[in-house]
Amino acid sequence: MGNNKIAIQDTYGEHFQHCWGCGPQNESGLHLKSYPSEDGSKCVCKVTPDAKYTGGVPDNLFGGMMAVIFDCHGTASAAWFSHHNKGMVLTENTVITRFITARLEIDFKKTGSDESGNNRYITSRGNR
Numbered sequence: 001m002g003n004n005k006i007a008i009q010d011t012y013g014e015h016f017q018h019c020w021g022c023g024p025q026n027e028s029g030l031h032l033k034s035y036p037s038e039d040g041s042k043c044v045c046k047v048t049p050d051a052k053y054t055g056g057v058p059d060n061l062f063g064g065m066m067a068v069i070f071d072c073h074g075t076a077s078a079a080w081f082s083h084h085n086k087g088m089v090l091t092e093n094t095v096i097t098r099f100i101t102a103r104l105e106i107d108f109k110k111t112g113s114d115e116s117g118n119n120r121y122i123t124s125r126g127n128r
Contacts, residue, residue: 007033008043008076011096022072032069034076040084045073067106075099 009022009032017025022032034045047069055062078099083090090096 005035006090006092006094007035008080008090008096009033009072011090011094012079012098013095016098019072021068022076030068030072032072034073034080036080036084036090040080043073043077043080045069045076063106067104070106071101071104074104075101 007024009017009019010024012023014025017023018029020026020029022034023029024031030047030049032045032047034043036043049061049065051058053062053065054060055064075098079096080090082099083094083096088094
C-alpha cells in the first residue's frame with residue numbers, strides 16, 4: 001500500500017490543520033503524526049515529548065498530554081479506517097474526511113512507558 005509514508009493528519013483539509021496537538025499548520029503545536037500500517041489494519045503514532053510535559057513529576061508524562069495524544073491519534077485513526085473501509089488509499093492529494101472527538105474520558109491506571117521504562121516515551125496504537 002505505501003500509506004505509512006503519508007501522515008493522516010497531513011491529509012486534513014485546511015480548516016482542520018491548526019490543532020495544537022496534530023495540526024501541521026500550527027507553528028507552536030506538537031505536530032503529532034499517525035500513520036496507517038502497510039496492511040491498513042492499524043495506525044501508529046510515536047511521540048517523544050519534551051521533558052517540560054512531565055507535569056511536575058520528573059520522567060512521567062502528565063495526563064493532559066496523554067489525553068491530547070489519544071485525542072489526536074484517535075480521530076486520525078477513525079478518519080483512516082473510514083477512508084480505508086471505502087477502498088481508498090492515502091495520497092499526497094487526499095483530503096480525508098475529518099472526525100472530531102465528541103467525548104473523551106480516560107481512566108489512567110499507570111504511567112505511559114516503553115519497554116525500557118522511559119516514561120517520557122509512549123507508543124499509542126489505534127486499532128479497529
